[in-house]
Amino acid sequence: MYLLKKKPILNCFIIFTICLIARIIEYFVIRTDESILSENFLHKVFGIILLWTILYYAKLKWRDIGFNTKDVFSGIGKGLLFGFICCVFAYAIEGLILYNMNHSFKLSFYATGFSLNNDMNQQTGIVFIFLCIIFNIINVWMEEGIFRGLFTKILEDISYNTSLFLIAFLFGIWHLVMPFRDFIEGKSSISNLLVMGIGYVILAGMMSIKWSLLYRMTGSLWIGLGDHLFNNVISNLLHVVSNSEVDNMQIVRILIWQILSFVIVLIIYKLNYMLVSNNIKLGDKDEFIKK
Numbered sequence: 001m002y003l004l005k006k007k008p009i010l011n012c013f014i015i016f017t018i019c020l021i022a023r024i025i026e027y028f029v030i031r032t033d034e035s036i037l038s039e040n041f042l043h044k045v046f047g048i049i050l051l052w053t054i055l056y057y058a059k060l061k062w063r064d065i066g067f068n069t070k071d072v073f074s075g076i077g078k079g080l081l082f083g084f085i086c087c088v089f090a091y092a093i094e095g096l097i098l099y100n101m102n103h104s105f106k107l108s109f110y111a112t113g114f115s116l117n118n119d120m121n122q123q124t125g126i127v128f129i130f131l132c133i134i135f136n137i138i139n140v141w142m143e144e145g146i147f148r149g150l151f152t153k154i155l156e157d158i159s160y161n162t163s164l165f166l167i168a169f170l171f172g173i174w175h176l177v178m179p180f181r182d183f184i185e186g187k188s189s190i191s192n193l194l195v196m197g198i199g200y201v202i203l204a205g206m207m208s209i210k211w212s213l214l215y216r217m218t219g220s221l222w223i224g225l226g227d228h229l230f231n232n233v234i235s236n237l238l239h240v241v242s243n244s245e246v247d248n249m250q251i252v253r254i255l256i257w258q259i260l261s262f263v264i265v266l267i268i269y270k271l272n273y274m275l276v277s278n279n280i281k282l283g284d285k286d287e288f289i290k291k
Contacts, residue, residue: 001058008154009166015054016170019146020177022046027177028184038112038123039135047142051150065149066221075218079226082261087234090257094249098242105242112236132236140228144221147171148211164212171208172201199251203258207231210262213269227261 004011022043026032033040055062063069091107098105111123111132123132147167155163179196182188188196211224235254239247247253 001060004054004058004154005157008158012151012154012166012170015050015146015150016174018050019043019047020174023174023177027181036123037131037135038128039132041135041138044135044138044142047146048138051142051145054150060153065145065153066215066219067145067149068220068222071220072222075220075222076226076229079214079223079228080230081226082223082264083227083230083234086257086261086264087230089260090253091238091240093256094240094253097249097252098240103242105240108239108241108246109237110239112239129237133233136229136232136236139232140225143171143174144211144225144228147174147208148215148224149221152212152215160216164209167212168205168208169201172203172205175200175204203254206262207258210258210265213265217269217272231257 023040026040026043030040030042032042054060055065095105109129111128147170151167151170152163155166176197179188179193179200182196183190183193207228211221211228214224214227215221240249240253242248
């Protein structure tokens with residue numbers, strides 16, 4: 001662990017680059033998302049193996065990076081519930097907008113990957129829905145473990161705000177592979193690449209900050225992981241069909257969903273911070289985390 005913390009920012013960039021190379025190889029060469037599986041999950045499996053290897057040689061346990069054995073199911077359950085509440089609000093707002101535009105609409109349930117431009121394969125059947133859930137469990141385990149877990153641990157000796165925004169920046173860059181591939185393949189223009197790229201960086205960065213704050217407040221990754229899992233699974237499975245168009249307003253829904261959840265977490269975090277700053281007794285750090 002000493003070696004990882006000796007040059008923390010550099011080491012985070014090295015680990016990130018290794019994971020990013022694996023991601024690029026799958027998106028541009030293997031292209032699992034264009035197969036019947038509809039999801040690029042192999043580089044996430046690689047990321048989990050890399051994470052396990054780093055933990056082993058750094059003599060760290062999974063609990064040292066937020067995967068505590070305590071309150072696993074309650075933590076994930078709270079994250080799923082939080083995601084559900086924000087999701088219902090976002091879908092309801094989208095429905096009201098479509099209704100006011102005199103558009104007929106319905107919800108449709110089938111498996112796809114996630115993309116802000118809706119250019120994804122559609123798969124029906126219980127097997128594909130099951131695979132979608134499994135792939136997303138792999139996805140959130142890798143991303144939460146690497147970005148919020150390992151990177152937070154490596155960067156714990158520097159300013160928390162620096163760590164928070166650095167991790168958010170890397171998580172945003174992580175999501176640029178999708179729009180960049182569309183541009184390389186001639187599916188989008190340079191202007192669209194810039195718009196979509198900025199959109200991915202801001203959205204993913206905001207989500208990263210939200211999950212990092214949840215980690216700091218709870219002392220574990222479970223609530224953030226549950227929220228992350230719900231976000232991904234529902235985005236992949238529950239679609240709005242309006243006037244024969246699928247997820248035409250997906251970007252609006254996603255923005256409402258994520259801004260709402262981000263604001264809620266930020267308010268709770270600020271309230272906790274104010275309580276501590278005003279010396280209102282919350283017990284020790286672990287007790288504060290629970291509250």
